[in-house]
Amino acid sequence: MVDNHIHDDEACPKDEGISRELPDLPLDILHHIFARTDPITVVRCAAASKLLRRHITNPSFHQHLRNNHHGEGFVPVLLVGMFFKESEGRKFVPWPPSAKLTLSLAPPANVGDYDNCGLYRSKFQPVASRAGPVVLRRYRGCSDRTTVVDLCVGNPVTGDYALLLPPATVLRTSYPHVLLTGDEVDGPSISSFRLLDRLRRTGPHANGRLALLVAESLGIAMWTLSKDSTSWARRLVVDRQRILGSVKLHCHPLECAVIQLEWFGQASGTVAFQMHGVGILLVNLQTREIGQISQDRRQNICRSLCFFPYEIDLVSVLAAMKSF
Amino acid sequence: MEVDKGKGEAEETRKVAEADRDTVTLKSSDGKLFEVSKEAAARLSTVLAGMIAGGSIDDNGTDLKQIGSEALENVVDYCNKHANSIPSAALISSSISFNTAPFKEPEEWERKFVDRLSHDALFDLVEAANFLGMERLLDVTCHKISEMMKGKSPDQIREVFNIKNDYTKEELEEIRQELAWAFYDD
Structure with a gap:
Protein backbone atom coordinates (compact mmCIF):
# COMPACT_ATOMS: atom_id res chain seq x y z
CA MET A 1 0.00 0.00 0.00
CA VAL A 2 1.60 3.20 -1.17
CA ASP A 3 -0.06 5.25 1.52
CA ASN A 4 1.46 3.11 4.21
CA HIS A 5 4.99 3.95 3.20
CA ILE A 6 7.21 6.95 3.26
CA HIS A 7 8.05 6.20 -0.33
CA ASP A 8 5.27 7.90 -2.22
CA ASP A 9 5.58 7.64 -5.96
CA GLU A 10 3.51 10.74 -6.61
CA ALA A 11 5.25 12.90 -4.07
CA CYS A 12 8.71 11.86 -5.09
CA PRO A 13 9.19 10.33 -8.52
CA LYS A 14 11.95 7.77 -8.77
CA ASP A 15 13.38 9.18 -11.96
CA GLU A 16 14.61 12.44 -10.50
CA GLY A 17 18.17 11.28 -10.12
CA ILE A 18 18.02 10.90 -6.37
CA SER A 19 21.24 9.34 -5.20
CA ARG A 20 19.58 6.62 -3.22
CA GLU A 21 16.31 4.75 -3.34
CA LEU A 22 14.10 6.10 -0.58
CA PRO A 23 13.75 3.85 2.43
CA ASP A 24 10.56 1.93 1.99
CA LEU A 25 9.74 2.05 5.65
CA PRO A 26 6.39 0.64 6.67
CA LEU A 27 4.10 2.86 8.66
CA ASP A 28 4.68 1.05 11.93
CA ILE A 29 8.42 1.68 11.68
CA LEU A 30 7.82 5.37 11.03
CA HIS A 31 5.54 5.36 14.07
CA HIS A 32 8.34 3.74 16.06
CA ILE A 33 10.71 6.49 15.00
CA PHE A 34 8.32 9.40 15.52
CA ALA A 35 7.18 8.07 18.88
CA ARG A 36 10.76 8.12 20.15
CA THR A 37 11.49 11.71 19.31
CA ASP A 38 10.50 14.92 21.08
CA PRO A 39 7.27 16.89 20.47
CA ILE A 40 8.99 19.68 18.54
CA THR A 41 10.64 17.25 16.11
CA VAL A 42 7.36 15.41 15.51
CA VAL A 43 5.67 18.70 14.58
CA ARG A 44 8.63 19.55 12.32
CA CYS A 45 8.40 16.17 10.60
CA ALA A 46 4.81 17.01 9.79
CA ALA A 47 6.11 20.21 8.18
CA ALA A 48 8.64 18.29 6.08
CA SER A 49 6.16 16.71 3.69
CA LYS A 50 2.45 16.20 3.25
CA LEU A 51 2.88 12.45 3.39
CA LEU A 52 4.67 12.58 6.74
CA ARG A 53 1.98 14.95 7.95
CA ARG A 54 -0.71 12.47 6.95
CA HIS A 55 1.08 9.78 8.94
CA ILE A 56 1.52 12.04 11.96
CA THR A 57 -2.06 13.30 11.99
CA ASN A 58 -3.37 9.77 11.48
CA PRO A 59 -5.39 8.48 14.46
CA SER A 60 -3.49 5.17 14.36
CA PHE A 61 -0.29 7.06 15.17
CA HIS A 62 -2.08 8.84 18.03
CA GLN A 63 -3.15 5.47 19.38
CA HIS A 64 0.47 4.32 19.13
CA LEU A 65 1.61 7.42 21.06
CA ARG A 66 -1.16 7.06 23.59
CA ASN A 67 -0.17 3.45 24.22
CA ASN A 68 3.40 4.57 24.81
CA HIS A 69 2.61 7.69 26.79
CA HIS A 70 -0.09 6.11 28.92
CA GLY A 71 1.81 2.90 29.45
CA GLU A 72 3.89 2.12 32.45
CA GLY A 73 7.01 3.83 31.22
CA PHE A 74 8.06 7.45 31.33
CA VAL A 75 8.52 9.64 28.26
CA PRO A 76 11.10 12.26 29.31
CA VAL A 77 10.48 14.60 26.36
CA LEU A 78 6.89 15.25 27.46
CA LEU A 79 8.16 17.67 30.09
CA VAL A 80 8.31 20.91 28.13
CA GLY A 81 8.56 23.52 30.86
CA MET A 82 7.53 24.87 34.24
CA PHE A 83 5.23 27.52 35.58
CA PHE A 84 6.81 29.71 38.24
CA LYS A 85 5.04 32.00 40.62
CA GLU A 86 6.46 35.43 40.24
CA SER A 87 5.49 38.79 41.65
CA GLU A 88 3.92 39.71 38.29
CA GLY A 89 1.75 36.75 37.54
CA ARG A 90 3.25 33.37 36.69
CA LYS A 91 6.02 32.82 34.28
CA PHE A 92 6.43 29.86 31.98
CA VAL A 93 9.98 28.63 31.67
CA PRO A 94 10.55 26.21 28.76
CA TRP A 95 12.59 23.08 29.43
CA PRO A 96 15.12 22.49 28.03
CA PRO A 97 15.73 26.27 27.98
CA SER A 98 16.66 26.18 24.29
CA ALA A 99 13.15 25.03 23.33
CA LYS A 100 11.59 28.52 23.53
CA LEU A 101 8.09 27.11 23.77
CA THR A 102 5.38 29.69 24.29
CA LEU A 103 1.91 28.94 25.58
CA SER A 104 -1.36 30.78 25.40
CA LEU A 105 -2.59 31.28 28.92
CA ALA A 106 -5.97 32.93 28.56
CA PRO A 107 -9.25 32.11 26.85
CA PRO A 108 -9.31 34.33 23.73
CA ALA A 109 -12.49 36.24 24.57
CA ASN A 110 -11.53 37.01 28.14
CA VAL A 111 -8.57 39.31 27.82
CA GLY A 112 -8.63 42.79 29.29
CA ASP A 113 -8.74 44.26 32.77
CA TYR A 114 -12.46 45.12 32.71
CA ASP A 115 -15.55 43.26 31.59
CA ASN A 116 -18.44 44.70 29.60
CA CYS A 117 -19.96 46.17 32.76
CA GLY A 118 -16.73 47.94 33.67
CA LEU A 119 -15.92 45.62 36.55
CA TYR A 120 -12.31 44.74 37.28
CA ARG A 121 -10.95 41.29 36.57
CA SER A 122 -7.42 40.04 37.07
CA LYS A 123 -5.38 38.20 34.47
CA PHE A 124 -5.81 34.45 34.20
CA GLN A 125 -2.94 32.62 35.84
CA PRO A 126 -2.12 28.91 35.69
CA VAL A 127 -2.64 27.17 39.01
CA ALA A 128 -2.43 23.47 38.12
CA SER A 129 -1.75 21.19 35.21
CA ARG A 130 -1.67 17.53 34.39
CA ALA A 131 -1.10 15.59 31.20
CA GLY A 132 -1.75 18.51 28.85
CA PRO A 133 -4.60 20.62 30.24
CA VAL A 134 -3.97 23.48 32.63
CA VAL A 135 -6.27 25.17 35.12
CA LEU A 136 -6.33 28.97 34.93
CA ARG A 137 -7.68 31.17 37.71
CA ARG A 138 -8.61 34.81 37.93
CA TYR A 139 -10.32 37.10 40.41
CA ARG A 140 -13.29 39.13 39.26
CA GLY A 141 -15.21 41.94 40.90
CA CYS A 142 -19.01 41.68 41.08
CA SER A 143 -21.56 44.44 41.10
CA ASP A 144 -22.30 43.67 44.78
CA ARG A 145 -18.64 44.48 45.55
CA THR A 146 -17.67 40.93 46.32
CA THR A 147 -14.85 39.14 44.54
CA VAL A 148 -15.36 35.79 42.93
CA VAL A 149 -12.96 33.34 41.39
CA ASP A 150 -13.27 32.15 37.81
CA LEU A 151 -11.63 28.94 36.72
CA CYS A 152 -11.10 27.66 33.24
CA VAL A 153 -9.49 24.50 31.93
CA GLY A 154 -7.87 24.14 28.56
CA ASN A 155 -4.93 23.33 26.37
CA PRO A 156 -2.26 26.07 26.42
CA VAL A 157 -0.63 24.77 23.24
CA THR A 158 -3.75 25.03 21.09
CA GLY A 159 -5.34 27.85 23.08
CA ASP A 160 -8.67 26.02 23.51
CA TYR A 161 -10.19 26.85 26.88
CA ALA A 162 -13.50 26.20 28.56
CA LEU A 163 -14.66 28.55 31.29
CA LEU A 164 -16.13 26.61 34.20
CA LEU A 165 -19.50 28.19 34.72
CA PRO A 166 -21.15 28.44 38.14
CA PRO A 167 -21.56 26.32 40.20
CA ALA A 168 -18.09 25.24 39.10
CA THR A 169 -16.86 28.70 40.03
CA VAL A 170 -15.43 28.37 43.49
CA LEU A 171 -15.34 31.10 46.06
CA ARG A 172 -12.68 29.76 48.35
CA THR A 173 -9.22 30.32 47.02
CA SER A 174 -6.96 29.15 49.75
CA TYR A 175 -6.73 25.59 48.47
CA PRO A 176 -4.33 24.53 45.81
CA HIS A 177 -5.99 22.90 42.81
CA VAL A 178 -5.30 19.46 41.44
CA LEU A 179 -6.42 18.40 38.01
CA LEU A 180 -7.34 14.80 37.35
CA THR A 181 -7.76 13.98 33.69
CA GLY A 182 -9.68 11.14 32.17
CA ASP A 183 -7.84 8.41 30.30
CA GLU A 184 -9.45 9.13 26.99
CA VAL A 185 -9.00 12.57 25.56
CA ASP A 186 -10.54 12.82 22.11
CA GLY A 187 -9.02 15.41 19.88
CA PRO A 188 -8.24 18.86 21.18
CA SER A 189 -11.16 19.02 23.57
CA ILE A 190 -10.95 17.72 27.06
CA SER A 191 -13.68 15.18 27.46
CA SER A 192 -13.35 14.36 31.10
CA PHE A 193 -11.57 15.80 34.06
CA ARG A 194 -12.05 16.39 37.73
CA LEU A 195 -10.79 19.35 39.63
CA LEU A 196 -9.90 18.83 43.25
CA ASP A 197 -9.35 21.74 45.56
CA ARG A 198 -6.97 19.98 47.86
CA LEU A 199 -3.46 18.94 47.16
CA ARG A 200 -2.72 15.25 47.28
CA ARG A 201 0.73 13.97 46.77
CA THR A 202 1.03 10.70 44.94
CA GLY A 203 4.12 8.72 44.24
CA PRO A 204 5.34 7.58 40.86
CA MET B 1 17.47 -55.50 13.64
CA GLU B 2 21.13 -54.80 13.05
CA VAL B 3 20.67 -55.74 9.41
CA ASP B 4 17.61 -53.59 8.97
CA LYS B 5 19.44 -50.35 9.65
CA GLY B 6 21.08 -49.06 6.49
CA LYS B 7 19.73 -46.13 4.51
CA GLY B 8 17.12 -45.07 7.02
CA GLU B 9 19.69 -44.78 9.73
CA ALA B 10 22.07 -42.82 7.56
CA GLU B 11 19.27 -40.34 6.80
CA GLU B 12 18.52 -40.14 10.51
CA THR B 13 22.16 -39.54 11.34
CA ARG B 14 22.40 -36.75 8.77
CA LYS B 15 19.31 -35.08 10.20
CA VAL B 16 20.70 -35.31 13.69
CA ALA B 17 23.97 -33.84 12.46
CA GLU B 18 22.07 -30.95 10.88
CA ALA B 19 20.07 -30.35 13.99
CA ASP B 20 23.27 -30.46 16.02
CA ARG B 21 24.90 -27.73 14.01
CA ASP B 22 24.98 -24.63 16.13
CA THR B 23 25.04 -22.20 13.22
CA VAL B 24 22.79 -21.44 10.29
CA THR B 25 23.93 -20.16 6.91
CA LEU B 26 22.11 -17.17 5.39
CA LYS B 27 22.39 -16.03 1.80
CA SER B 28 22.02 -12.37 0.82
CA SER B 29 20.24 -11.09 -2.29
CA ASP B 30 23.62 -10.83 -4.04
CA GLY B 31 24.54 -14.43 -3.19
CA LYS B 32 26.98 -13.95 -0.30
CA LEU B 33 26.92 -16.47 2.54
CA PHE B 34 26.97 -15.62 6.25
CA GLU B 35 27.04 -17.93 9.26
CA VAL B 36 25.22 -16.98 12.41
CA SER B 37 24.71 -18.71 15.74
CA LYS B 38 21.48 -20.69 15.58
CA GLU B 39 20.63 -19.86 19.18
CA ALA B 40 21.08 -16.10 18.69
CA ALA B 41 19.21 -16.12 15.35
CA ALA B 42 16.26 -17.94 16.88
CA ARG B 43 16.21 -15.70 19.93
CA LEU B 44 16.54 -12.37 18.12
CA SER B 45 14.52 -12.94 14.94
CA THR B 46 10.97 -14.25 14.95
CA VAL B 47 11.24 -15.03 11.23
CA LEU B 48 14.47 -17.05 11.56
CA ALA B 49 13.08 -18.77 14.66
CA GLY B 50 10.07 -19.85 12.61
CA MET B 51 12.28 -21.11 9.78
CA ILE B 52 14.51 -23.06 12.17
CA ALA B 53 11.54 -24.59 13.96
CA GLY B 54 9.82 -25.38 10.66
CA GLY B 55 12.93 -27.01 9.22
CA SER B 56 13.10 -24.64 6.24
CA ILE B 57 16.72 -23.71 6.86
CA ASP B 58 18.88 -24.63 3.87
CA ASP B 59 22.27 -26.03 4.79
CA ASN B 60 23.78 -24.45 1.68
CA GLY B 61 22.49 -21.00 2.58
CA THR B 62 18.95 -19.91 3.32
CA ASP B 63 17.91 -17.40 0.69
CA LEU B 64 17.04 -13.95 2.02
CA LYS B 65 16.33 -12.26 -1.29
CA GLN B 66 15.15 -9.01 0.31
CA ILE B 67 18.39 -8.32 2.15
CA GLY B 68 21.64 -7.11 0.58
CA SER B 69 25.02 -8.42 1.70
CA GLU B 70 26.00 -5.28 3.63
CA ALA B 71 22.77 -5.26 5.64
CA LEU B 72 22.93 -9.02 6.22
CA GLU B 73 26.52 -8.72 7.41
CA ASN B 74 25.34 -6.14 9.95
CA VAL B 75 22.45 -8.36 11.02
CA VAL B 76 24.81 -11.31 11.58
CA ASP B 77 27.34 -9.07 13.32
CA TYR B 78 24.59 -7.80 15.63
CA CYS B 79 23.42 -11.36 16.44
CA ASN B 80 26.95 -12.47 17.28
CA LYS B 81 27.66 -9.40 19.40
CA HIS B 82 24.33 -9.85 21.17
CA ALA B 83 25.16 -13.49 21.93
CA ASN B 84 28.41 -12.36 23.57
CA SER B 85 26.79 -9.65 25.66
CA ILE B 86 24.09 -11.69 27.41
CA PRO B 87 25.68 -11.72 30.87
CA SER B 88 26.00 -7.94 31.03
CA ALA B 89 22.49 -7.45 29.68
CA ALA B 90 21.04 -9.74 32.34
CA LEU B 91 23.03 -7.94 35.00
CA ILE B 92 21.77 -4.53 33.90
CA SER B 93 18.11 -5.49 33.68
CA SER B 94 18.14 -6.94 37.18
CA SER B 95 19.78 -3.88 38.66
CA ILE B 96 17.34 -1.39 37.17
CA SER B 97 14.05 -2.23 38.78
CA PHE B 98 12.00 0.52 37.19
CA ASN B 99 13.26 0.35 33.64
CA THR B 100 9.71 0.39 32.32
CA ALA B 101 10.23 2.65 29.33
CA PRO B 102 8.07 1.97 26.29
CA PHE B 103 11.40 1.40 24.56
CA LYS B 104 14.35 0.00 26.39
CA GLU B 105 17.30 2.33 26.02
CA PRO B 106 20.07 0.91 23.80
CA GLU B 107 23.07 -0.43 25.63
CA GLU B 108 26.49 1.07 25.16
CA TRP B 109 27.65 -1.57 22.64
CA GLU B 110 24.39 -1.23 20.70
CA ARG B 111 24.87 2.52 20.46
CA LYS B 112 28.40 2.02 19.14
CA PHE B 113 27.13 -0.62 16.74
CA VAL B 114 24.66 1.75 15.03
CA ASP B 115 26.84 4.87 15.40
CA ARG B 116 29.46 3.48 13.06
CA LEU B 117 26.94 2.85 10.27
CA SER B 118 26.58 5.15 7.30
CA HIS B 119 23.20 6.76 6.65
CA ASP B 120 22.36 4.26 3.91
CA ALA B 121 23.57 1.25 5.90
CA LEU B 122 21.41 2.31 8.84
CA PHE B 123 18.24 2.56 6.74
CA ASP B 124 19.03 -0.78 5.07
CA LEU B 125 19.48 -2.32 8.50
CA VAL B 126 16.10 -0.98 9.70
CA GLU B 127 14.44 -2.63 6.73
CA ALA B 128 16.32 -5.89 7.27
CA ALA B 129 15.44 -5.91 10.97
CA ASN B 130 11.81 -5.31 10.09
CA PHE B 131 11.80 -8.06 7.48
CA LEU B 132 13.39 -10.57 9.86
CA GLY B 133 11.14 -9.61 12.77
CA MET B 134 14.06 -8.55 14.95
CA GLU B 135 12.30 -6.42 17.51
CA ARG B 136 15.33 -5.42 19.52
CA LEU B 137 17.43 -4.45 16.51
CA LEU B 138 14.46 -2.51 15.17
CA ASP B 139 14.25 -0.67 18.48
CA VAL B 140 17.94 0.19 18.43
CA THR B 141 17.97 1.38 14.81
CA CYS B 142 14.74 3.39 15.18
CA HIS B 143 16.23 4.99 18.28
CA LYS B 144 19.27 6.03 16.25
CA ILE B 145 17.15 7.51 13.44
CA SER B 146 14.99 9.43 15.91
CA GLU B 147 18.16 10.82 17.50
CA MET B 148 19.36 11.89 14.06
CA MET B 149 16.16 13.89 13.61
CA LYS B 150 16.16 15.65 16.97
CA GLY B 151 16.60 19.41 16.76
CA LYS B 152 16.55 19.33 12.95
CA SER B 153 14.61 21.79 10.82
CA PRO B 154 12.00 20.52 8.33
CA ASP B 155 14.62 21.05 5.59
CA GLN B 156 17.15 18.88 7.41
CA ILE B 157 14.50 16.22 8.13
CA ARG B 158 13.81 16.08 4.39
CA GLU B 159 17.51 15.40 3.89
CA VAL B 160 17.48 12.56 6.45
CA PHE B 161 14.53 10.85 4.77
CA ASN B 162 15.52 12.01 1.31
CA ILE B 163 12.09 13.44 0.59
CA LYS B 164 10.91 16.38 -1.45
CA ASN B 165 9.09 19.41 -0.08
CA ASP B 166 5.58 19.15 -1.50
CA TYR B 167 4.17 22.15 0.38
CA THR B 168 3.57 25.52 -1.22
CA LYS B 169 5.12 28.59 0.41
CA GLU B 170 1.72 29.66 1.68
CA GLU B 171 1.04 26.25 3.21
CA LEU B 172 4.41 26.26 4.98
CA GLU B 173 3.70 29.70 6.39
CA GLU B 174 0.33 28.49 7.65
CA ILE B 175 1.97 25.48 9.31
CA ARG B 176 4.54 27.68 11.02
CA GLN B 177 1.86 30.00 12.35
CA GLU B 178 -0.31 27.12 13.51
CA LEU B 179 2.34 25.80 15.91
CA ALA B 180 4.89 28.58 16.07
CA TRP B 181 6.53 27.11 19.18
CA ALA B 182 7.94 24.27 17.14
CA PHE B 183 9.67 26.58 14.66
CA TYR B 184 11.37 29.05 16.98
CA ASP B 185 14.80 28.91 15.34
CA ASP B 186 13.81 28.86 11.67
Missing part, protein backbone atom coordinates in the same frame (compact mmCIF):
# COMPACT_ATOMS: atom_id res chain seq x y z
CA HIS A 205 4.38 4.16 39.64
CA ALA A 206 7.18 1.83 38.68
CA ASN A 207 6.29 -1.37 36.87
CA GLY A 208 2.72 -0.55 37.77
CA ARG A 209 3.64 -0.75 41.42
CA LEU A 210 3.34 2.01 43.96
CA ALA A 211 6.61 3.76 44.64
CA LEU A 212 7.64 6.55 46.96
CA LEU A 213 10.46 8.99 46.49
CA VAL A 214 12.34 9.91 49.65
CA ALA A 215 14.93 12.67 50.06
CA GLU A 216 17.86 11.33 52.05
CA SER A 217 21.27 12.63 53.00
CA LEU A 218 22.78 10.31 50.38
CA GLY A 219 20.52 11.57 47.62
CA ILE A 220 17.04 10.60 46.44
CA ALA A 221 15.84 7.06 47.07
CA MET A 222 12.88 5.21 45.65
CA TRP A 223 10.93 2.78 47.79
CA THR A 224 8.91 0.35 45.71
CA LEU A 225 6.08 -1.76 47.07
CA SER A 226 6.51 -5.46 46.34
CA LYS A 227 4.05 -7.21 44.02
CA ASP A 228 2.25 -8.88 46.91
CA SER A 229 2.10 -5.53 48.75
CA THR A 230 3.87 -6.90 51.82
CA SER A 231 7.28 -5.27 51.68
CA TRP A 232 9.13 -2.23 50.42
CA ALA A 233 12.43 -2.28 48.58
CA ARG A 234 14.74 0.73 48.61
CA ARG A 235 17.18 1.82 45.96
CA LEU A 236 19.03 5.06 45.38
CA VAL A 237 17.75 6.90 42.29
CA VAL A 238 20.39 9.61 42.24
CA ASP A 239 23.21 10.02 44.70
CA ARG A 240 24.35 13.30 46.17
CA GLN A 241 27.85 13.07 44.75
CA ARG A 242 26.54 12.76 41.21
CA ILE A 243 24.24 15.74 41.74
CA LEU A 244 27.12 17.84 43.06
CA GLY A 245 29.31 16.79 40.16
CA SER A 246 26.83 17.82 37.49
CA VAL A 247 25.51 21.21 38.66
CA LYS A 248 26.77 24.67 39.51
CA LEU A 249 27.18 25.14 43.25
CA HIS A 250 26.65 28.39 45.09
CA CYS A 251 28.46 27.33 48.24
CA HIS A 252 30.88 24.71 49.54
CA PRO A 253 29.86 21.17 48.59
CA LEU A 254 29.69 20.15 52.26
CA GLU A 255 26.95 22.71 52.80
CA CYS A 256 24.89 21.36 49.90
CA ALA A 257 23.19 18.68 51.91
CA VAL A 258 19.49 19.27 52.38
CA ILE A 259 17.18 18.10 49.61
CA GLN A 260 13.50 18.98 49.45
CA LEU A 261 11.32 17.17 46.95
CA GLU A 262 8.85 19.41 45.13
CA TRP A 263 6.89 17.44 42.57
CA PHE A 264 6.89 14.46 40.30
CA GLY A 265 5.86 14.56 36.63
CA GLN A 266 4.09 11.28 36.00
CA ALA A 267 4.25 11.40 32.21
CA SER A 268 7.91 12.33 31.84
CA GLY A 269 9.21 10.65 35.00
CA THR A 270 10.85 13.85 36.15
CA VAL A 271 11.45 14.65 39.80
CA ALA A 272 11.89 18.30 40.75
CA PHE A 273 13.62 19.16 43.99
CA GLN A 274 15.43 21.95 45.73
CA MET A 275 18.90 21.47 47.11
CA HIS A 276 20.46 23.77 49.63
CA GLY A 277 23.14 25.88 47.98
CA VAL A 278 22.27 24.66 44.49
CA GLY A 279 18.72 25.75 43.65
CA ILE A 280 16.01 23.93 41.74
CA LEU A 281 17.03 20.67 40.11
CA LEU A 282 15.36 18.12 37.87
CA VAL A 283 16.28 14.48 37.60
CA ASN A 284 14.67 12.12 35.15
CA LEU A 285 14.07 8.62 36.50
CA GLN A 286 14.55 7.03 33.11
CA THR A 287 17.54 8.84 31.64
CA ARG A 288 19.06 9.78 35.06
CA GLU A 289 19.87 13.16 33.55
CA ILE A 290 20.18 16.01 36.02
CA GLY A 291 19.15 19.54 35.05
CA GLN A 292 19.55 22.76 36.97
CA ILE A 293 16.76 25.25 36.57
CA SER A 294 17.55 28.42 38.41
CA GLN A 295 21.09 29.52 38.68
CA ASP A 296 20.21 32.51 40.77
CA ARG A 297 21.92 33.51 43.97
CA ARG A 298 19.39 31.75 46.14
CA GLN A 299 21.31 29.61 48.57
CA ASN A 300 18.70 28.39 50.97
CA ILE A 301 15.79 26.19 50.19
CA CYS A 302 12.82 28.43 49.54
CA ARG A 303 9.81 27.05 51.38
CA SER A 304 7.28 29.28 49.68
CA LEU A 305 8.57 28.74 46.17
CA CYS A 306 5.66 27.84 43.92
CA PHE A 307 6.25 26.10 40.64
CA PHE A 308 4.78 23.18 38.79
CA PRO A 309 5.64 21.30 35.63
CA TYR A 310 3.97 21.46 32.30
CA GLU A 311 3.88 18.10 30.55
CA ILE A 312 2.54 18.38 27.04
CA ASP A 313 -0.25 16.17 25.72
CA LEU A 314 1.27 15.64 22.29
CA VAL A 315 -1.67 13.60 21.03
CA SER A 316 -4.14 16.45 21.47
CA VAL A 317 -1.74 18.84 19.74
CA LEU A 318 -1.33 16.50 16.76
CA ALA A 319 -5.05 15.77 16.56
CA ALA A 320 -5.76 19.50 16.29
CA MET A 321 -3.33 20.04 13.42
CA LYS A 322 -4.73 21.08 10.08
CA SER A 323 -4.67 18.52 7.27
CA PHE A 324 -3.16 19.32 3.88
